[in-house]
Amino acid sequence: MLFHQGELRDLMKLSGADRSETARRWTNLFIAPSPVEHVGSFLESGLIHRTTRGELVRSKSEVIIADLLDGFGVPYTYEQPFKGADGSIRYPDFTVADAEMGRTLLIEHLGMLDRPDYVARWKAKEAWYRAAGVGQAGDPTTEVVLLTTTELGGFNAANIKKQLASALSL
Known part of the structure; x- marks a missing residue:
C-alpha cells in the first residue's frame, strides 16, 4: 500500500525515466560511465531510451x-x-x-x-x-x-x- 499527499500525477512523475535511480546509475563493470545531462540531472547514456522527438520513454x-x-x-x-x-x-x-x-x-x-x-x-x-x-x-x-x-x-x-x-x- 502506498500513501501520498497531493496530486496523483505528481506521484506518477516520479516514475519517469528522468527520475529513475537505475537510469542515474553510473556503474558498469566493463566500460567507463558516460553521463548525459537531461533536465538538470545526469543519466547514464546506456540506460536512456529517447525517441526521435527527444522524449524519454520506458x-x-x-x-x-x-x-x-x-x-x-x-x-x-x-x-x-x-x-x-x-x-x-x-x-x-x-x-x-x-x-x-x-x-x-x-x-x-x-x-x-x-x-x-x-x-x-x-x-x-x-x-x-x-x-x-x-x-x-x-x-x-x-x-x-x-x-x-x-x-x-x-x-x-x-x-x-x-x-x-x-x-x-x-
Missing part, C-alpha cells in the same frame, strides 16, 4: 512505436492521463486524439507477456478500460478505442506499423 519498443507515429506525422502524447467513468486514472503508453473524427486512440504496448505477474496486471487494466467504455481498435461505435501491440514471437516493427496505420485509417 523501453526501446516504445521508442520504435513513438518513432513510427512520428513518421506518420501523427501528433501523440506519451503517458497522458486517461480518466475513467469511476474517476480513476490510467496512463496509456500513447494517446492519439483525432479532432476531425472526434475519436481518441489509446495505445498500450505489452512487452512482457511472458511474465504471469505482468499478464495479471494487464488483465486488470484491460478490464478497467472496458468498464470505462473504451472499445477495441477498429470499432466505429466508440469515441475512445484501444490498440495493443505485443512482442509475442519477437518485436515486429513492420507488423506494428501496419496495426498503427489501420487503427489510424492511414
Whole structure:
C-alpha cells in the first residue's frame, strides 16, 4: 500500500525515466560511465531510451512505436492521463486524439507477456478500460478505442506499423 499527499500525477512523475535511480546509475563493470545531462540531472547514456522527438520513454519498443507515429506525422502524447467513468486514472503508453473524427486512440504496448505477474496486471487494466467504455481498435461505435501491440514471437516493427496505420485509417 502506498500513501501520498497531493496530486496523483505528481506521484506518477516520479516514475519517469528522468527520475529513475537505475537510469542515474553510473556503474558498469566493463566500460567507463558516460553521463548525459537531461533536465538538470545526469543519466547514464546506456540506460536512456529517447525517441526521435527527444522524449524519454520506458523501453526501446516504445521508442520504435513513438518513432513510427512520428513518421506518420501523427501528433501523440506519451503517458497522458486517461480518466475513467469511476474517476480513476490510467496512463496509456500513447494517446492519439483525432479532432476531425472526434475519436481518441489509446495505445498500450505489452512487452512482457511472458511474465504471469505482468499478464495479471494487464488483465486488470484491460478490464478497467472496458468498464470505462473504451472499445477495441477498429470499432466505429466508440469515441475512445484501444490498440495493443505485443512482442509475442519477437518485436515486429513492420507488423506494428501496419496495426498503427489501420487503427489510424492511414
